[in-house]
Amino acid sequence: MSTAKLTINLDALATNWRNLDALTTCETAAVVKANGYGLDAGRVGQALAKAGARNFFVAAAEEGVALRRAIGAGPGISVFSGHMEGDSKLLREFQLTPMLNSLDQMLRHFEVLPGHSFGVQLDTGMNRLGMEAAEWAAVRDIALGQQPVLLMSHLACADEPNHPMNAQQLQTFIELTNGLDVPRSLAATGGLLLGRNYHFDLCRPGIGLYGGLPFSDGLPVVQLDLPVIQTRDLDVGETVGYGNAWTAARPSRIATVAAGYADGLHRALGAGEIGVFAGQTRCPVVGRVSMDLITVDITDLADTPDHLTILDEQQTVDMLADAAGTIGYELLTSLGARYARSYTG
Amino acid sequence: MSTAKLTINLDALATNWRNLDALTTCETAAVVKANGYGLDAGRVGQALAKAGARNFFVAAAEEGVALRRAIGAGPGISVFSGHMEGDSKLLREFQLTPMLNSLDQMLRHFEVLPGHSFGVQLDTGMNRLGMEAAEWAAVRDIALGQQPVLLMSHLACADEPNHPMNAQQLQTFIELTNGLDVPRSLAATGGLLLGRNYHFDLCRPGIGLYGGLPFSDGLPVVQLDLPVIQTRDLDVGETVGYGNAWTAARPSRIATVAAGYADGLHRALGAGEIGVFAGQTRCPVVGRVSMDLITVDITDLADTPDHLTILDEQQTVDMLADAAGTIGYELLTSLGARYARSYTG
Numbered sequence: 150m151s152t153a154k155l156t157i158n159l160d161a162l163a164t165n166w167r168n169l170d171a172l173t174t175c176e177t178a179a180v181v182k183a184n185g186y187g188l189d190a191g192r193v194g195q196a197l198a199k200a201g202a203r204n205f206f207v208a209a210a211e212e213g214v215a216l217r218r219a220i221g222a223g224p225g226i227s228v229f230s231g232h233m234e235g236d237s238k239l240l241r242e243f244q245l246t247p248m249l250n251s252l253d254q255m256l257r258h259f260e261v262l263p264g265h266s267f268g269v270q271l272d273t274g275m276n277r278l279g280m281e282a283a284e285w286a287a288v289r290d291i292a293l294g295q296q297p298v299l300l301m302s303h304l305a306c307a308d309e310p311n312h313p314m315n316a317q318q319l320q321t322f323i324e325l326t327n328g329l330d331v332p333r334s335l336a337a338t339g340g341l342l343l344g345r346n347y348h349f350d351l352c353r354p355g356i357g358l359y360g361g362l363p364f365s366d367g368l369p370v371v372q373l374d375l376p377v378i379q380t381r382d383l384d385v386g387e388t389v390g391y392g393n394a395w396t397a398a399r400p401s402r403i404a405t406v407a408a409g410y411a412d413g414l415h416r417a418l419g420a421g422e423i424g425v426f427a428g429q430t431r432c433p434v435v436g437r438v439s440m441d442l443i444t445v446d447i448t449d450l451a452d453t454p455d456h457l458t459i460l461d462e463q464q465t466v467d468m469l470a471d472a473a474g475t476i477g478y479e480l481l482t483s484l485g486a487r488y489a490r491s492y493t494g
Numbered sequence: 495m496s497t498a499k500l501t502i503n504l505d506a507l508a509t510n511w512r513n514l515d516a517l518t519t520c521e522t523a524a525v526v527k528a529n530g531y532g533l534d535a536g537r538v539g540q541a542l543a544k545a546g547a548r549n550f551f552v553a554a555a556e557e558g559v560a561l562r563r564a565i566g567a568g569p570g571i572s573v574f575s576g577h578m579e580g581d582s583k584l585l586r587e588f589q590l591t592p593m594l595n596s597l598d599q600m601l602r603h604f605e606v607l608p609g610h611s612f613g614v615q616l617d618t619g620m621n622r623l624g625m626e627a628a629e630w631a632a633v634r635d636i637a638l639g640q641q642p643v644l645l646m647s648h649l650a651c652a653d654e655p656n657h658p659m660n661a662q663q664l665q666t667f668i669e670l671t672n673g674l675d676v677p678r679s680l681a682a683t684g685g686l687l688l689g690r691n692y693h694f695d696l697c698r699p700g701i702g703l704y705g706g707l708p709f710s711d712g713l714p715v716v717q718l719d720l721p722v723i724q725t726r727d728l729d730v731g732e733t734v735g736y737g738n739a740w741t742a743a744r745p746s747r748i749a750t751v752a753a754g755y756a757d758g759l760h761r762a763l764g765a766g767e768i769g770v771f772a773g774q775t776r777c778p779v780v781g782r783v784s785m786d787l788i789t790v791d792i793t794d795l796a797d798t799p800d801h802l803t804i805l806d807e808q809q810t811v812d813m814l815a816d817a818a819g820t821i822g823y824e825l826l827t828s829l830g831a832r833y834a835r836s837y838t839g
Contacts, residue, residue, distance in 0.1 A: 152556050440823055
C-alpha cells in the first residue's frame with residue numbers, strides 16, 4: 150500500500166452547510182460542480198441532501214447526470230453552462246434545469262424541450278456567463294411567459310468584500326430582475342458573507358462547504374496522509390531530488406513519501422516553505438516535488454513515522470494553496486484520482 | 495455537451511516509443527505511472543504493447559493492478575515504490591515486480607513472497623528512492639542469491655545534459671553494479687538522450703512517449719478542444735472575470751469556453767501570455783482562469799467558432815506548461831477527469 154490516503158469528513162461538510170444556512174433566511178442550495186470540488190459529487194450530494202439541501206448546482210449536464218444517479222429523483226439540479234447543443238436528452242432524462250445564458254440557448258430550449266424547467270443567468274458585469282442587459286430586455290417577456298424557476302447572476306469580486314464591483318453588480322441585478330416575481334439568486338459563498346442584501350431567494354455556496362476561504366469559520370473537510378516509503382541518512386553537502394535542489398546543511402534524515410504533483414500536490418509547493426506533520430511536529434518538505442514522490446526532512450523526529458500528514462486542521466487547504474501560489478479552490482479541485490479515499494460521517 | 499474534448503493520439507504515442515527505441519541497442523520499456531501520465535495507463539499500455547514494449551513501470555502496486563487488467567498476462571510490470579506493507583497480495587496475484595528500495599522492503603519480500611520476481615533500486619545520489627551504497631554492500635550477496643531481474647537507479651539532472659551530476663551518478667551506478675551479471679537500467683527519457691553510456695540493458699522512457707521535453711523530436715500526443723458556451727460584445731473599459739482582472743482596451747468580442755483549473759488548466763495560465771486557437775488563428779486568453787471556464791478575446795475572428803483549441807501541435811504541452819510556470823510533466827498529469835476523451839490510432 151503505497152498510495153496516499155484522503156479522508157473526507159462528511160459531517161464537517163454538513164456542518165458547514167448548516168452554518169452557512171444559518172446565516173440566511175432564504176433557501177441555501179449547494180454547488181457541487183467539478184465533481185463536488187474534487188471530493189465526489191455523489192457522496193457530497195448525498196450528505197448535503199441528508200443535511201437538508203434541496204437544490205444543487207453543477208457546471209455541465211454530464212455532471213448533473215452523475216449527481217442525479219447518486220441523489221435520486223427529488224432534489225433540483227441546475228446546470229450553469231445552460232442548454233448546450235447535445236444536452237437536450239440528458240436534461241430531459243435526468244430532470245436537469247439549465248440556467249440559460251444566451252438567446253441561442255433560450256431558443257434551443259423552448260424549441261426542443263418546451264415546458265421543461267429552466268432558469269436564466271444574467272450578466273451583471275463579470276462578462277463570463279449570462280445574458281447581457283440588452284439581450285434580456287429583448288427576450289424577457291417571452292422568457293417570463295415560460296415561467297423560469299430562477300433568475301441568477303454571479304459576482305466577480307465577492308471574495309474582496311470592499312470591492313466596489315460588489316455593490317455595482319447588486320444594483321445591476323436589482324435593475325434587471327425587480328418586480329418580475331421570479332425567485333432570484335446572486336450569491337455564492339462570498340456573496341452570502343456580504344450580507345442579507347445579497348441573498349435574495351436562494352444562496353448557493355460552493356467553496357465554503359468544503360472548508361475553504363472566504364468562509365473563515367468553515368470546518369476543514371479533508372485530511373491527506375502520505376505513507377513513508379523509506380528513509381535515509383544524509384551527510385552535510387548531500388543533495389536531494391531533481392536538479393539537486395536541496396542540500397543538507399547538517400547531518401539529516403530524509404523520508405520519501407508517496408504522493409506528488411500527479412496527485413494535485415503542485416510542483417510549486419517545492420519552492421515554498423511547506424511542511425508536513427508527524428502528529429503536532431512540523432517537518433519541512435525539501436527538494437522538488439516530483440510526480441509521485443515528496444522528500445521530507447525528519448531529522449528532528451525521535452521516531453520514523455509510517456505516514457506524514459499534509460492536509461488537516463493544522464494545515465488547511467488554503468494554507469497549502471498559498472504556499473503553491475494559488476487559491477484553495479484550485480488546490481481542492483486538483484486532488485487526484487490515485488488516493489485511497491475514505492468518507493467519515 | 496459542454497465538456498471539453500481531449501483526443502489522445504495512440505499512433506503518435508507508439509511512434510514516439512519506436513523512435514526512442516531506435517536510439518538504443520538495448521531493451522526499451524515504458525513508464526506508464528500516474529495513470530499513463532494522465533492519459534489512461536490501460537489504453538497507453540495496450541498501444542505500447544502492440545508497438546513492441548515488453549516491460550512497463552508504474553509507481554505503486556495499485557497502478558500495476560489496473561495495468562495488468564488492461565494488458566493481460568505476459569508483459570512485465572515493475573513497481574518503483576517497491577514492496578510496501580499491504581502490497582504482497584497484489585504483487586502475487588497480478589504478477590508485479592517490485593523494485594526493492596530498502597533493507598526493510600527486501601526482508602519483507604524474501605519472507606512473504608520467496609521466489610517472486612523482484613528488482614533492486616539503488617540510490618546513486620538523488621536521495622529519493624533506492625538503497626544507499628552501504629546498505630547495498632551489506633545485502634548484495636543475499637540479494638544476488640535470490641536472482642533479481644533488474645538493478646536500477648534514477649538520474650536527478652538528466653533533463654540538463656551538461657549537469658555534472660549525470661556523470662557522477664553514472665560512475666556510482668557502475669561501481670555499485672559492475673560484474674554482478676544482472677540486467678541494469680539507469681535511464682528514463684533524459685538519460686536515454688544522454689547517449690549509449692547511460693543505456694545499459696534497459697531504458698525506460700516516460701515523458702518522451704507522451705510528446706514532452708526533453709525528447710524534442712517527439713510527436714504531440716494530445717489535443718484539447720474547448721467548446722464555446724457563449725460570446726458577448728464589450729465596450730471599451732468593461733472588465734472580464736474574477737477580480738475584474740482584464741479590461742477591454744478596444745471594442746471586444748469575448749467567448750466563454752468550457753474548461754478551467756478543475757480540468758488541469760492551471761489558474762496560473764491566466765497571468766501568462768497564453769492563447770487558444772481557431773484553426774491557425776491565435777486568440778488571447780483574457781481574465782482569470784476560473785474553475786470551469788476560460789474567457790477568450792475573439793475580436794479578430796471573422797466568425798464565431800464552436801470550439802477553440804488549447805493543446806495541439808501548434809501549442810504543445812510544454813508551451814502551455816511554460817506559460818503556467820511549470821513543466822510538461824505536471825501539465826500532462828493534471829489533465830482532469832471531466833473531459834470527453836477519445837483515442838485515435
